[in-house]
Amino acid sequence: MDLPLDEEDGTFTNISLADDSERRWGRRRPAAGTARAAGMNAEMDAVEAENQVELEEKTRLINQVLELQHTLEDLSARVDAVKEENLKLKSENQVLGQYIENLMSASSVFQTTDTKSKRK
Numbered sequence: 001m002d003l004p005l006d007e008e009d010g011t012f013t014n015i016s017l018a019d020d021s022e023r024r025w026g027r028r029r030p031a032a033g034t035a036r037a038a039g040m041n042a043e044m045d046a047v048e049a050e051n052q053v054e055l056e057e058k059t060r061l062i063n064q065v066l067e068l069q070h071t072l073e074d075l076s077a078r079v080d081a082v083k084e085e086n087l088k089l090k091s092e093n094q095v096l097g098q099y100i101e102n103l104m105s106a107s108s109v110f111q112t113t114d115t116k117s118k119r120k
Helices: 017-025 032-106 108-119
Strands: none
Touching: none
């Protein structure tokens, strides 16, 4: 292999064999630090993606819990309203029952039925 001659001082110019082999094969090997940095970047990207997935899952679960809490509050309010309505209806039924009983005792038709049933 002929080395290029530097015409000014008559010395040969050194050419690195590593550079020559890289040019000859058409590829360059990444430096060890570059490969390590790329690996670390890939790991960091994977960790970030995993963290993003976890964050989205946490957000989804929090929203689901909040929705269930609101549903529970609505159901609890509904139960309270039904209890109040039930007490009101019981009270009205007692009033109506007493009114009907008073009407029956005031009527002669119902009094005779009562006396016949008492005789038996």
